[in-house]
Amino acid sequence: MRCIRSSTGPSIVFVMALSLPWSSPALAHVEQGQAAGFLIGLQHPWSGFDHVLAMIAVGLWGAQLGAPAMWLLPVTFPMVMAFGGMLGLMGVKLPGIEIGIALSAVMLGVMVLAEARPKLMLAASLVSFFAVFHGHAHGTELPPGQNGLLYSMGFVIATGFLHGLGILLGLLHRWPAGKLALRSAGAFIAVMGVTFLWGALK
Amino acid sequence: MNRTAIVALALVLCAGTNTIVLSHESQPGILELRQVSRDRYEVTWRAPIYYGRPHPARLVLPEGWKDTVEPTVRMLPDSQVFRRVVTVGDRGVEGIDLRFTGLEKTVTDVFVRLNRLDGTMMTVVARPSKPFAKLRGERAWHVTAGEFIGLGFHHILSGVDHLLFVLGLLLIVNGRMILLKTITSFTVAHSITLAAATLGYASAPLPPLNAAIALSILFLGPEIVRSWNGQTSLTIRYPWVVAFLFGLLHGFGFASGLTTTGMPKSEIPLSLLFFNAGVEAGQLVFVFTALALVRSFKILEVQWPRWAEALPGYAVGSLGAYWTIQRTAILIGGF
Amino acid sequence: MAGIASLCCPSSAAAHLVMTGMGPVYDGIGHLLLTPEDLVAALSLALYAGLRGPISGRRTMFLLPFAWLIGGIAGLAVNALPTFPVSAVSFLVTGGLVAADFYMPVSAVMVLGIVFGFAHGFLNGVALNEGAGILGLLGIMIMLFILTAFAAALVVSLNKPWARIAVRVSGSWTFAIGLLMLGWFIREAK
Numbered sequence: 001m002r003c004i005r006s007s008t009g010p011s012i013v014f015v016m017a018l019s020l021p022w023s024s025p026a027l028a029h030v031e032q033g034q035a036a037g038f039l040i041g042l043q044h045p046w047s048g049f050d051h052v053l054a055m056i057a058v059g060l061w062g063a064q065l066g067a068p069a070m071w072l073l074p075v076t077f078p079m080v081m082a083f084g085g086m087l088g089l090m091g092v093k094l095p096g097i098e099i100g101i102a103l104s105a106v107m108l109g110v111m112v113l114a115e116a117r118p119k120l121m122l123a124a125s126l127v128s129f130f131a132v133f134h135g136h137a138h139g140t141e142l143p144p145g146q147n148g149l150l151y152s153m154g155f156v157i158a159t160g161f162l163h164g165l166g167i168l169l170g171l172l173h174r175w176p177a178g179k180l181a182l183r184s185a186g187a188f189i190a191v192m193g194v195t196f197l198w199g200a201l202k
Numbered sequence: 203m204n205r206t207a208i209v210a211l212a213l214v215l216c217a218g219t220n221t222i223v224l225s226h227e228s229q230p231g232i233l234e235l236r237q238v239s240r241d242r243y244e245v246t247w248r249a250p251i252y253y254g255r256p257h258p259a260r261l262v263l264p265e266g267w268k269d270t271v272e273p274t275v276r277m278l279p280d281s282q283v284f285r286r287v288v289t290v291g292d293r294g295v296e297g298i299d300l301r302f303t304g305l306e307k308t309v310t311d312v313f314v315r316l317n318r319l320d321g322t323m324m325t326v327v328a329r330p331s332k333p334f335a336k337l338r339g340e341r342a343w344h345v346t347a348g349e350f351i352g353l354g355f356h357h358i359l360s361g362v363d364h365l366l367f368v369l370g371l372l373l374i375v376n377g378r379m380i381l382l383k384t385i386t387s388f389t390v391a392h393s394i395t396l397a398a399a400t401l402g403y404a405s406a407p408l409p410p411l412n413a414a415i416a417l418s419i420l421f422l423g424p425e426i427v428r429s430w431n432g433q434t435s436l437t438i439r440y441p442w443v444v445a446f447l448f449g450l451l452h453g454f455g456f457a458s459g460l461t462t463t464g465m466p467k468s469e470i471p472l473s474l475l476f477f478n479a480g481v482e483a484g485q486l487v488f489v490f491t492a493l494a495l496v497r498s499f500k501i502l503e504v505q506w507p508r509w510a511e512a513l514p515g516y517a518v519g520s521l522g523a524y525w526t527i528q529r530t531a532i533l534i535g536g537f
Numbered sequence: 538m539a540g541i542a543s544l545c546c547p548s549s550a551a552a553h554l555v556m557t558g559m560g561p562v563y564d565g566i567g568h569l570l571l572t573p574e575d576l577v578a579a580l581s582l583a584l585y586a587g588l589r590g591p592i593s594g595r596r597t598m599f600l601l602p603f604a605w606l607i608g609g610i611a612g613l614a615v616n617a618l619p620t621f622p623v624s625a626v627s628f629l630v631t632g633g634l635v636a637a638d639f640y641m642p643v644s645a646v647m648v649l650g651i652v653f654g655f656a657h658g659f660l661n662g663v664a665l666n667e668g669a670g671i672l673g674l675l676g677i678m679i680m681l682f683i684l685t686a687f688a689a690a691l692v693v694s695l696n697k698p699w700a701r702i703a704v705r706v707s708g709s710w711t712f713a714i715g716l717l718m719l720g721w722f723i724r725e726a727k
Contacts, residue, residue, distance in 0.1 A: 071699075071702045071705075071706075074706050074709070075636055075702070075705055075706055075708075075709045076709070077709075078709050078710055078712075078713035079636065079709050079712050079713050079716070081713065082712070082713030082714070082715075082716035082717050083716055085713075085716065085717050085720060086716045086717060086719060086720030086723075087720070088720070089717065089720030089721055089723065089724045090720050090723050090724060091724065091727070139717070139720060148717065148718050148721035148722075149573055149574060149624070149714070149718055150573065151717075152713075152714045152717035152718055152721070153573060153577070153714055155717070156710045156713045156714050156717070157710065160706070160710055309560070359563075360560070360563075491683065494687060495683060495686055495687075497690065498686040498687055498689070498690030498691075499686065499690075501591065501690040501693050501694050502591045502594045502595040502598065502686065502689060502690050502693060503591045503592075503595065504595055504598075
């Protein structure tokens, strides 16, 4: 999935090294190492540019669609994505993850660009379909030996904030100039998606 | 405020009731290390009397430290003072751990101060949860600040007598403005005496002080009953006056948690400031928890039975009475 | 009242002050606040009870800490950890219910609170065998009561539709975390 690595990579390794010594008894108190697990989880969704763009696109599109989609997407997306993550954790193989993620950026970018207004169920299904890929990639990439709970919490919260960021930007939709800005953002995401796709197919 | 709902506060108080007897047993221990020559230090360990007996904690010095004169022990009414003069060898004292065995079984904090020949000094606090002190160079001010804020916070939340007094005030006070005035005057008053006591302008001997603080709580009991019955009194009309007067007493009580013996004059105002900030933070947490609980009960439409409504008021009155008797007995026994 | 029991034996409180240095009751309070398995799950349950209205919120406020205490005493006595992923399941159940704003009668919410409290209390009891013991449970109970009251009352007082949606979003996050934890559990079990 990682087409473009951000510079957080080395720091993740560092924090991981710090947090290796502890195991994860179910009821242990939060220790420094576990706080590190939370931070890694928090960083993880930001570490892949493709993922960041797709999450923001979900928020943007939701805001364009207005209520109730604006609310439905942030409620359903984390659940479906976590379902993908669970499949990844359980070792269930899913074909074409990288392509799916790149395609999601292309599709969502195009939707934002076109201000497409499909039926609510269709929009939700489309987003959910891609959410599985995103979650699966994160599930298989989870660093071993981490405290599952704190990592997952950080991960879900960070993803939620990316959606929130998208929705917040999407509020520009109220103004004509904002509409244009949103559509060009959609175009940018779609173009980036194509380059990710190129990288995945090569 | 809806005093019917404050019953849950009684529960909150129970969190502290375990420390009731400890509230006046929480004087800190003090360990002072004074450099007298390059490798020679005077070590003074003042262990407070704990439940009427010598303190169970023992100071353990590192292996290489050798006594140069015979160690001495002095018994004081409120403490035992161990004094030794040691040579520390070539390693010096930097990075050395001083341990207090048995401290983890108590509720005593130990203030450790190191005064060097060059006039620099450091302070560190050993706690039951961390029964050792690491000696090292001077610290950044914010480390000290954090330590003293924590100390103040800890001090008020483990001092049930202070919390019970605040609870009593909450039970009497009716309306937001009066509440604000009352809490503010309590804060101002105890800040004044805390500062005066810490800076050495005034002092109060502990046994009568503790009895007086208990009396201040007992005093609120009948006032609470009076306010239930719709009667009025000076206290009910002007609770901030009472809060101010008794606040002066409680400030001396807080000062017992912040002993600055041996601390350089320049460091006292800062630690005083942050200790007080910690006390205020703890007090605000308590007040806001109480008010938010009352509000939550209202939203959840809780109907309390009569005995539950009366419980917090009676808790204030009867515990105040109990402590007054107990502490007066200690006071008289002490003569 | 349990609180009065703790009043009668203040000296026993001085016996083991290990973690916060402020006594076992405070240790219990700290335990709850620093253990997200319990904290997040309990808050999530309280939010759900609040979504169902003041009656279920109020009953949960009393029932949950009590069931937790009973479970805790059982845990102290039995002292064996179950292999069942309790917290993952309670994240899934409570999170799912909040996210869906699922309707249940008050009696069902109460049963949920009792089962949930007993299970988490049991785990706490096993954990506290080493440290704060029964007084630690008391601290947990006090904090649970306060937190449940706050969370449930907060939800009951919300009347703007978007605010309720925000609560549901938090439920979906809890559910998502529960799914990941379950995946984790299955992977570890393999």
